[in-house]
Amino acid sequence: MANKSGRTMLVKKGATTLASVRSKSVTWNGTPVDVTTDDDAGATTYLADEFASTSLEMSVEGLTDDDVLHDIAFGVGNSAKHLADITLVTSSGDTISGTFILTNYAETGAYEDAITFTATLIRSGIHTVTAP
Amino acid sequence: MAVEVDFQAAIYTRLTAQLVGAGKPTTGVHDVKPQSDPAGGFPYVTIGQTMFTMDDAQGSFNFQALARIHTWSRSGGTLETKQIQGAIYDALHNHTLAMPRLNGAGAVDWLCYSLLREASRIEPDPDQSFHGVCEYRALIQAA
Numbered sequence: 001m002a003n004k005s006g007r008t009m010l011v012k013k014g015a016t017t018l019a020s021v022r023s024k025s026v027t028w029n030g031t032p033v034d035v036t037t038d039d040d041a042g043a044t045t046y047l048a049d050e051f052a053s054t055s056l057e058m059s060v061e062g063l064t065d066d067d068v069l070h071d072i073a074f075g076v077g078n079s080a081k082h083l084a085d086i087t088l089v090t091s092s093g094d095t096i097s098g099t100f101i102l103t104n105y106a107e108t109g110a111y112e113d114a115i116t117f118t119a120t121l122i123r124s125g126i127h128t129v130t131a132p
Numbered sequence: 133m134a135v136e137v138d139f140q141a142a143i144y145t146r147l148t149a150q151l152v153g154a155g156k157p158t159t160g161v162h163d164v165k166p167q168s169d170p171a172g173g174f175p176y177v178t179i180g181q182t183m184f185t186m187d188d189a190q191g192s193f194n195f196q197a198l199a200r201i202h203t204w205s206r207s208g209g210t211l212e213t214k215q216i217q218g219a220i221y222d223a224l225h226n227h228t229l230a231m232p233r234l235n236g237a238g239a240v241d242w243l244c245y246s247l248l249r250e251a252s253r254i255e256p257d258p259d260q261s262f263h264g265v266c267e268y269r270a271l272i273q274a275a
Contacts, residue, residue, distance in 0.1 A: 007190060020189040063189050065273070112248055114194075114271055 004091035011060050014085045019066035022116075023059075026088055026096070030054045056123035058088055058100065064107060064115045073105035073119070086121060093132030099124045135242050135272060136184060139197055142231045142244070143179055143224070147201070150223035151177060157216050158203075165204065174261065175205040175212055177220070193274040198250070203264030210254050213264040217252055224268055225249045231272070246271040 011018045031053045032046035064070060072080050087097040104120035144161055151158045159172030163179060170176055180200040187194040201220055205213045229244040251267045 010190070017191060019191045022189045063192065063194075065192065112246065112269070114246070 008091040010089040011058060012087045012089065013068055013083065016068075018060065018062070018068060020064070021060050021062035021066075023061040024088075025059045026090075027057045027059075028054065029057070056096070056098070056127055058086075058121045059118065060121075061116065061118045064117050069102065069105055069117065069119045070107070072102055082124070083121070095130040095132075096127055097130070098127030135195055135197075136182065137234050138231045138242050139184075139199070139244070139270065139272065140179055140182065141234045142229050143199060143201075146223055146227065146229060147177060147179075147220065151216070151219055157212075157219050165202070175203065175207070175216055177216065178202045178204065180265075187271070195272045197270040197272060199268045199270065201266045201268065203262075203266070204257075205262045205264070206260060207262070210262055213254050213262045217254075217264050217266055220266055221249055221252075229270065240275045242272050243275050244270050244272050 006023070009024050011021060011024055030051040033050055033052045034044065035047045036043070036045045060069075072083070075081075081102040082099060083102065084099045086100040087095050089095050100121040101124050102119060103122050105117065106119075107115055107117045109115040140163075144163075147161045150156070152160055157175065159174065159176050160170055161177045161179065162170065165178050166176075178201075180202045182197055182199040185196045185198075187196045201224075203213050203216045203220070205216065207213075224247055227247055229247050231240065231242045231244050233239040233241050247268060247270045249266060250269050252264070254262055254264045257263045
């Protein structure tokens, strides 16, 4: 499979791609169920085919001329920070969608540079993957 | 229109308005150093090399531009060059630079949202002139 450029990976809210994003990352983590016993001769053993929990986290960084996440983060209410319409379109065209919660948003304004932001979105519940 | 063209036209327009004319410190602003002494003589300013660096983000086209503005003086000392560099600073530093499309009847393709001086120096030139070099960094985005 050929390498793909980072700009082919998109984060969308609804049907609209978040604008002026420079960097995106998505991280899946699983916490297995430890079932180690004395019979395992000191080797940690995990329950087959199961996890205690899994998580999916997206991070985005970019410029602030698109105020979508800015407005959500600094809005007073909390319900708006639970986003049911976030999707990640991978470079292969798969669409990962689900409910994501905005858990972190930060802006940095260096005197001589453009204002930049970083944001973190974590999945709540299970996500779906749709092939292109 | 090319961002390079519109940026230089904007710098030229601004510097000419601020530096050239009665009571102003230079005889002209030029694209390159004239091969012979310019009609008005010294001192004058040239817009030298400008380096554009791609600074895109998703769905937005951006550039960083580093522009070198040259000052040429034959006053016999550095005072005149420094005074002109000060006038250039007053004209450009932290200035909201309008970037209309060259010959575009008011159309605008690019926005300059930051323009700051980064460095300034003076060097003696072999032809007995003093050569001032100021570098300005601009942040530009597609309109």
